[in-house]
Amino acid sequence: MKRRGVSKVLGIWLLLAGIICPQIQAQGKKPEPPMKLKVGDVAPDFKLQYFDGSDDKDVTLSQYRGKSNVVLAFYIFAFTGG
Numbered sequence: 001m002k003r004r005g006v007s008k009v010l011g012i013w014l015l016l017a018g019i020i021c022p023q024i025q026a027q028g029k030k031p032e033p034p035m036k037l038k039v040g041d042v043a044p045d046f047k048l049q050y051f052d053g054s055d056d057k058d059v060t061l062s063q064y065r066g067k068s069n070v071v072l073a074f075y076i077f078a079f080t081g082g
Helices: 003-026
Strands: 049-050 056-060
Touching: none
Parallel strands: none
Antiparallel strands: 049 056
16 A cells, blocks of 8 residues: 555544544433523632743632632633734
């Protein structure tokens, strides 16, 4: 088989594996229902990582609960160059 044929077969195999594997893993698992929050509800605790200039650090919402207000901002296209 020429290199082109091997590349094509490998590409098709990877494509099929990418389509089939998540479906196999999802079988038997019930999807969790989305969280439904209302205005005034207490936010659920979560953990994020941030970079402090030298290392990755963990931060949780519970670290700030009752101490200060927390504002989350998401910049979807930040640092993408577009």
